[in-house]
Amino acid sequence: MGKDLKSLVIYYSLEGNTEFIAKNIAEEVNADLLHLQLKNNLNPNSFTKYIIGGKQVLFKQKPELKSYDIDPNEYDFIFIGSPVWAGKYVSAFNTFFNETNLSNKKIALFCCYKGQSGKTFSEFRQSLVDNIIMGEMEFKSPLELNKKINEKRVKRWAKELISKKG
Ligand SMILES: Cc1cc2nc3c(=O)[nH]c(=O)nc-3n(C[C@H](O)[C@H](O)[C@H](O)COP(=O)(O)O)c2cc1C
Numbered sequence: 612m613g614k615d616l617k618s619l620v621i622y623y624s625l626e627g628n629t630e631f632i633a634k635n636i637a638e639e640v641n642a643d644l645l646h647l648q649l650k651n652n653l654n655p656n657s658f659t660k661y662i663i664g665g666k667q668v669l670f671k672q673k674p675e676l677k678s679y680d681i682d683p684n685e686y687d688f689i690f691i692g693s694p695v696w697a698g699k700y701v702s703a704f705n706t707f708f709n710e711t712n713l714s715n716k717k718i719a720l721f722c723c724y725k726g727q728s729g730k731t732f733s734e735f736r737q738s739l740v741d742n743i744i745m746g747e748m749e750f751k752s753p754l755e756l757n758k759k760i761n762e763k764r765v766k767r768w769a770k771e772l773i774s775k776k777g
Contacts (some may be wrong), residue, residue, distance in 0.1 A: 616773060618642035619683060622692040623703040623718075625664070626655045628723040628754050629692045633763050636690050636721075639766040643681060647703045650675040652727025662771045667702035678704050683711055688745075688773060691735065692721040704738070714741035719772050721765070723750045746772050 624630035630646070635645050651674065653660040667674060672742070683689060687734050718739055720748040722731045728749045737742055748768050753761040 616687045617685065617688070618688040619645060619681065619753075620643045620690040620692065620774060621647065621683065621685040621707070622690075623647040623694070623701050624692075624723075624758075625653055625660065625694060625701075627723075628752060629694050629752055630752065630756035631758075632721055632723060632750055632761070633690070633692050635762050635765045636769040639769045642688075642690065643686070645679060645681045645683065647679075647707055648677040649703055650685075659711075661755045662748050664701070667700050668697040669742055671705055672702050673706040673709055674702055676703060683713060683716075686716070688717045689713070689718075690719045690721065690769070691739075692723070692748055693731065693735075695722050695728050698727070698731070699734050700731050708738045713739060716742045717745050718742045719769075720747040721747045721750065723753060745775065 619638055620637050622629050622633040624633070633644060635715045636642060653663055693704060710760070720732055720735050722728050732747045746768065748765065750761055750765070
């Protein structure tokens with residue numbers, strides 16, 4: 612059964628860490644990718660990203676997303692990944708959850724962080740109450756620290772989750 616599941620990885624990434632994890636998952640379990648992008652993206656090379664990004668999260672803003680042509684409701688298993696911003700998931704997901712109602716999906720959560728992942732997973736769980744959360748995994752600066760180990764870790768995790776029955 613596992614192999615017949617149609618799977619998708621939905622992620623946002625400003626500096627490439629979450630993208631690195633997302634692409635490894637997609638490669639391992641043959642999933643499609645939905646990269647959420649802001650119409651007015653932050654500048655990853657400027658200190659202002661902390662001010663603007665932090666403010667977006669604290670004020671629960673819903674910045675406009677670039678349009679995409681994937682319908683998440685066509686998938687059975689969805690991996691959802693975010694960088695940790697101000698202890699939470701990024702504001703692109705505020706917009707996404709406002710636009711897209713996910714229910715009865717099998718979902719696995721992942722996040723990338725530098726210091727602490729804070730409330731990221733508990734906030735995701737609150738926004739996804741009508742779904743089944745199959746697992747969660749956090750990655751500390753995977754591009755800088757133990758890139759190869761993180762690659763192995765995420766691939767093993769994704770494969771195990773997809774092949775779980777029920
Ligand atoms: C606006 C902003 C807020 C952040 N807040 C946190 C935080 O609260 N805790 C933490 O551990 N890292 C925080 N970080 C660091 C990122 O979570 C970390 O660098 C992550 O790997 C970035 O993922 P990305 O490369 O996919 O964008 C923050 C980064 C930005 C830009």
